[in-house]
Amino acid sequence: MFDARVSVAAGGSRMKAVDGLGRPLGSLRISLTDQCNLRCRYCMPEDEYAWLPRRDLLSFDEIMRITEAFVSLGVDRVRLTGGEPLLRDGAADLVRRLAGLPGVRDLAMTTNGVLLARHAESLRDAGLRRVTVSLDTLRPDRFRALSQRATHHEVLAGVEAAAAAGLDGMKIDTVVVRGVNDDELADLLEFGRAVPAEVRFIEYMDVGGATEWSPELVYSREEILASLTAHYGPIVALDRTSTAPADRFVLPDGSVFGIVSSTTQPFCASCDRSRLTADGMWLRCLYARSGLDLRTPVRSGAGPADLRDLIAGVWRHRRDRGAVDRLGARSPGAVFVNVESLKRDPHLEMHTRGG
Numbered sequence: 001m002f003d004a005r006v007s008v009a010a011g012g013s014r015m016k017a018v019d020g021l022g023r024p025l026g027s028l029r030i031s032l033t034d035q036c037n038l039r040c041r042y043c044m045p046e047d048e049y050a051w052l053p054r055r056d057l058l059s060f061d062e063i064m065r066i067t068e069a070f071v072s073l074g075v076d077r078v079r080l081t082g083g084e085p086l087l088r089d090g091a092a093d094l095v096r097r098l099a100g101l102p103g104v105r106d107l108a109m110t111t112n113g114v115l116l117a118r119h120a121e122s123l124r125d126a127g128l129r130r131v132t133v134s135l136d137t138l139r140p141d142r143f144r145a146l147s148q149r150a151t152h153h154e155v156l157a158g159v160e161a162a163a164a165a166g167l168d169g170m171k172i173d174t175v176v177v178r179g180v181n182d183d184e185l186a187d188l189l190e191f192g193r194a195v196p197a198e199v200r201f202i203e204y205m206d207v208g209g210a211t212e213w214s215p216e217l218v219y220s221r222e223e224i225l226a227s228l229t230a231h232y233g234p235i236v237a238l239d240r241t242s243t244a245p246a247d248r249f250v251l252p253d254g255s256v257f258g259i260v261s262s263t264t265q266p267f268c269a270s271c272d273r274s275r276l277t278a279d280g281m282w283l284r285c286l287y288a289r290s291g292l293d294l295r296t297p298v299r300s301g302a303g304p305a306d307l308r309d310l311i312a313g314v315w316r317h318r319r320d321r322g323a324v325d326r327l328g329a330r331s332p333g334a335v336f337v338n339v340e341s342l343k344r345d346p347h348l349e350m351h352t353r354g355g
């Protein structure tokens, strides 16, 4: 199902691919590595994993060829993620190449911030427009318990360096886990205000790899709003203006924050995001059980039109509503993917898919 051809500013032409539920192909999240320097309990609690073989990792040339195919089908927002994207050597070089790609309107990165102080200026110079830093707590002891690493001060230094480097539109993503950090919501908002950065509270999701997830640990959007209303007074919801995953709200003093309520109020109906793993597996949904291998065709010499047709063919049939389906299918005590399946197929892991 294609819309009419639309021209892009830099010339050439591209099609707008639309899926089986009428959703465009708008945003591509590219994971640069499955490795991470934290071990957050809600994401990758183990020390060791079945890692992607290094020889399978896409080179930057291969990432560019694939991204160009996506852009020719309507993708105009690209986000680099991981694992931890700043663990990938030369990440700023890839940023520079992506920033120069006609048709990419928004180029962002999601990072845990540990290495951000080291790279903030080179990322800005390379053309990164926005950075989202994951920060779940302002307390070093909690950070250590949650991430199993003692690098909280480095994350805070990363946030500071990103602001100093002028990486505008910074966001702070906080996964709220009941009994772990649900008493820090206002503190995190105040921190964000000082940076400045827009804080987004994310409901704990039972994605692959979240082997410690349970429904009791989910601190819901309603609870987040109730807690912040008790602290600040009436909160007003802003109209949803984009396909962004967060619903946005305004506090009485005018400051804005977001909530990503993928667990209790999924937004599949407007989801235009898909994900490319570091080894070239393309996933149409965060909850997808399988994906399309794009590495093999790229390495076998597929040209731009071949790649575009492959991607368009899959997107046209996409009917995934992963988070909505999970909402209906959850049974007590059952995680989305069990440990044995994760060991067999690392593509099921959140840290391989990228958030």
Ligand code: SAM
Residues within 6 Å of the ligand: 036, 042, 043, 081, 082, 083, 084, 085, 110, 111, 112, 132, 133, 134, 173, 174, 175, 202, 203, 204, 205, 206, 207, 210, 350, 351, 354, 355
């Ligand atoms: N390492 C980078 C980082 O920490 O931002 C990028 C990858 S990480 C997988 C991307 C995002 O996914 C992070 O904001 C993280 O908090 C979020 N995430 C991971 N597991 C999650 C879960 N079970 N529920 C909700 N969000 C999760």
